[in-house]
Amino acid sequence: MNEAQTNNARDDRLDSGGPMIQMDGVSKWYGDFQVLSDCTTDVSKGEVVVVCGPSGSGKSTLIKTVNGLEPFQKGTIKVNGISVGDKSTKLPKLRAQIGMVFQNFELFPHMTIIENIRLAQLKVLNRGGDEATTRGVDLLGRVGLADQKDKFPAQLSGGQQQRVAIARALAMDPIAMLFDEPTSALDPEMINEVLDVMTELAKDGMTMMVVTHEMGFAKRVADRVIFMDRGAIQEDCSKDEFFGTPRGVRANDFLSKILTH
Amino acid sequence: METGFDFEIVRESIPFLAEGLVLTFQLTLLGVLGGLVLGTLLALARLAPFKPLSFAAATYVNFFRSLPLILVIFWFYFLVPLLLGREVGAFFSVMVAFILFEAAYYCEIMRAGIQSVKKGQLAAGSALGLTYAQNMRYIVLPQAFRAMIPILLNQGVILFQDTSLVYVVGLGDFLVHADIVANRDNRLIEMYTTVAIVYFAFCLLGQFLIRNLQRKYAT
Numbered sequence: 328m329n330e331a332q333t334n335n336a337r338d339d340r341l342d343s344g345g346p347m348i349q350m351d352g353v354s355k356w357y358g359d360f361q362v363l364s365d366c367t368t369d370v371s372k373g374e375v376v377v378v379c380g381p382s383g384s385g386k387s388t389l390i391k392t393v394n395g396l397e398p399f400q401k402g403t404i405k406v407n408g409i410s411v412g413d414k415s416t417k418l419p420k421l422r423a424q425i426g427m428v429f430q431n432f433e434l435f436p437h438m439t440i441i442e443n444i445r446l447a448q449l450k451v452l453n454r455g456g457d458e459a460t461t462r463g464v465d466l467l468g469r470v471g472l473a474d475q476k477d478k479f480p481a482q483l484s485g486g487q488q489q490r491v492a493i494a495r496a497l498a499m500d501p502i503a504m505l506f507d508e509p510t511s512a513l514d515p516e517m518i519n520e521v522l523d524v525m526t527e528l529a530k531d532g533m534t535m536m537v538v539t540h541e542m543g544f545a546k547r548v549a550d551r552v553i554f555m556d557r558g559a560i561q562e563d564c565s566k567d568e569f570f571g572t573p574r575g576v577r578a579n580d581f582l583s584k585i586l587t588h
Numbered sequence: 589m590e591t592g593f594d595f596e597i598v599r600e601s602i603p604f605l606a607e608g609l610v611l612t613f614q615l616t617l618l619g620v621l622g623g624l625v626l627g628t629l630l631a632l633a634r635l636a637p638f639k640p641l642s643f644a645a646a647t648y649v650n651f652f653r654s655l656p657l658i659l660v661i662f663w664f665y666f667l668v669p670l671l672l673g674r675e676v677g678a679f680f681s682v683m684v685a686f687i688l689f690e691a692a693y694y695c696e697i698m699r700a701g702i703q704s705v706k707k708g709q710l711a712a713g714s715a716l717g718l719t720y721a722q723n724m725r726y727i728v729l730p731q732a733f734r735a736m737i738p739i740l741l742n743q744g745v746i747l748f749q750d751t752s753l754v755y756v757v758g759l760g761d762f763l764v765h766a767d768i769v770a771n772r773d774n775r776l777i778e779m780y781t782t783v784a785i786v787y788f789a790f791c792l793l794g795q796f797l798i799r800n801l802q803r804k805y806a807t
Contacts, residue, residue, distance in 0.1 A: 396711055423717025433712035437730050446726060447716035492712075499716060 345408075347372045347503050347534045348393055353402035355388065355558075362388050363399060364558045370503070375535045377545040377566070380555035381581055386538045387430075389555065390505045393536065394418075394425045407502055423451045426496030426504040430511050432488040434480035434495070440467070441476040444495045452499065459498075466494040470524050486517030490524055503534040510541060542585055546570060554578045594775060598782050601769045608765030609786070611679075615686060615751040615761065620744045622687035627694025632724065634699055645695065652692035658753050660685045665757045678757045690747060697739050701732030738802045745794040749787065762786070 346369035355363040362385050370376050378386045391397035392404055395411045395418045404411040409421055434443050444463035448454045454462070467473045470490035472483075480488055489509055496504060506525065510518040522544050529535060529548045539545065545552055545566060552569040554562035556577045562569060569578075598605075633645035652660070664685035669675050705728050713723040733740075752763040760768075763783055770779035 394715060396714060419714070419717045419719045422715055425715070427712075427715035429708055429712060429715075431706075431708055433706075433708045435709065435712070435727055435731075437734060447718060450722055450726065451717040495716070 346370060347374075347407060348536065349403075349405040350389075350393075351403045353389070353392060353399050353404060355392065355397065355399040355401075362558050363392070366402070366555075366558075366560050368553060368560060368563050370534060370536055372534055373532045374550045375529045375533075375537065375548055376551045376553060377549040378536060378538045378553045378555060379540065379542070379545065379581070379585075380561075384555040385558040386553075386555045387507050388558075390507055390536050390538055393503075393505055394422045394427060396422075396427075419451070423447070423499055424502050426493075426499060426501035428489065428492050428496055428504065428506045428509045430508040432480070432485070432492045432512070434488055434491055436480050439477050439479055440472070440483070440491050443480070443491060444498050447495070448498050462498050463494070466497050467491070469497075469527075470494045471520075484517060485513045486520045489513065489517075489521045493521075493524055493528070497528075501533075503536070504528065506535065506537040506539065508538050508540070510539065540585060542570075542582075554581065556581075593778055595778050595782075597769065597773055597775045597778060601765075604765050604769065605762065605782075608760055608762040611760060612748070612751050612762040615682065615754065616744065616748045618683055619686035619690050619747050619751070620740075622683070623690025623694045623747075624698075624740065626687060626691035627696075628698045628729065630691055630695035631698035631702060634695060635702060649692045649695050652689055653696075655689075657685075657689055657750055658756060660689050661753055662756060664688075678754075678759050682754050682757060682759060686747070686751070690743070693743055694740070697736050697743060698729075698732060700739075701736035702728055704735050705731045738798045741794060741798045741801065745791050745798075748790065748794070 348370040350366055350368050353363055353366040354361065366385075366389055368376075378390060380386050388397050392399045393406060393411065395416075399412060402412075406421060406425060410416055411418075411421065434440075435446070438446065441460060441463050444466065445456070445459040448459035448462065449456065464473060464476060467476055470493060472487055472490055472494070475483060475487065475491075480491070483491065493504075493509075509525070510521050513521065518541070522541060525535070525537070525544070526548050537544070537549070549566045552562065552564065552566050553560055554569070554575070554577075561575050562578050570582075630645045630648060633641050634649070636642050636645075661682060665678060665681045668681040668684050709727055709731070710723055713727040718726065751761055754761050755764045755767070758764075766779045766783045770776045
């Protein structure tokens with residue numbers, strides 16, 4: 328299959344072990360309004376899954392249920408075998424293993440870049456100060472921002488801030504990364520610098536769930552595409568299948584709107 | 589009756605006045621710090637998801653904000669020794685009164701500050717694995733505090749003026765010491781004018797500080 332050819336490096340990872348993220352019948356309501364209905368999907372280790380769909384379709388809500396930032400009322404989610412909705416699950420401990428990148432970066436404005444990356448290493452992973460700094464500088468180098476470590480977030484461009492946010496998440500050595508519209512708040516000329524970092528990450532075998540409208544990224548990097556509409560997963564297929572012959576009318580409609588410009 | 593103004597008396601009584609001013613500053617500083625710490629805890633309680641806790645904090649705040657400060661000073665002057673079962677002195681009673689009273693106002697300021705921190709910040713902290721307490725300590729409170737510095741200082745300036753109410757329990761603050769000299773030498777106008785100028789100068793300095801900080805932290 329095409330998918331296997333493009334991702335040779337990842338195959339051995341894919342084969343070993345069960346799914347990294349398992350969602351089964353996940354439903355969520357805000358009062359009477361259902362935002363997620365019966366969502367079921369798996370993300371294997373090393374797999375890159377792009378979640379797309381019209382705004383308000385529940386895609387952001389869906390990935391936020393994975394690390395328990397959004398509670399859900401029905402169904403189960405397991406990350407690396409640990410049930411997210413289970414009351415006995417220590418959510419902070421689980422979240423420390425799952426990196427998340429937000430639409431609005433959410434760097435801590437009162438801390439320098441390196442302090443942003445050090446904080447959770449020190450307080451959550453109990454790493455020593457030197458180790459945390461070394462790891463932080465290393466990761467900043469990886470996203471091309473080693474020289475910015477002592478600046479404050481407000482002194483950086485949006486694209487730079489988002490790359491720092493990715494480095495901050497990576498510093499926790501996550502087993503999977505969640506991206507919630509990572510380029511939606513960026514000026515067009517900065518989108519690629521962030522997508523490039525994400526592409527590198529995917530190549531290195533990171534397990535990723537990415538909510539995005541960047542269909543070019545999906546075509547290049549994704550293994551699978553999930554299309555959501557009105558809180559439900561409408562399509563869940565390989566990217567070739569998705570971009571080749573979208574079956575549903577809604578997905579077709581969505582693609583035709585988003586790919587024309 | 590003396591005629592004409594004689595400000596020489598002010599110069600002569602500087603050590604005695606300074607002694608009073610030190611007490612005024614002590615009361616202000618302890619009131620601000622104690623009130624801020626207790627007020628921050630109250631604000632956290634008020635915003636806690638556990639309803640009885642937030643209700644208790646709200647009740648506390650509404651209660652103290654409904655009382656005149658002078659009443660609280662009086663009241664605690666008699667109440668604190670009774671509660672502790674021993675004499676504690678006017679200074680201690682007044683301190684307790686100031687801290688408890690100011691905490692109600694600082695609570696509301698810090699609550700506004702905490703609510704001004706973007707919700708996404710909390711999500712980002714949580715996503716990194718920080719606990720609720722760590723989120724508050726490292727992410728939310730530092731930002732809330734920065735955002736509220738001008739208002740917090742403003743509240744401090746108000747307290748600086750309000751400490752003069754301690755005369756009702758016989759504590760010798762700046763105003764009381766000036767008053768003693770004024771009455772002893774019958775130099776009321778001179779002493780009260782001096783007191784007014786000193787209060788004005790310190791408050792002006794405070795306002796200046798606030799304006800500068802406002803500019804610095806304006807986002």
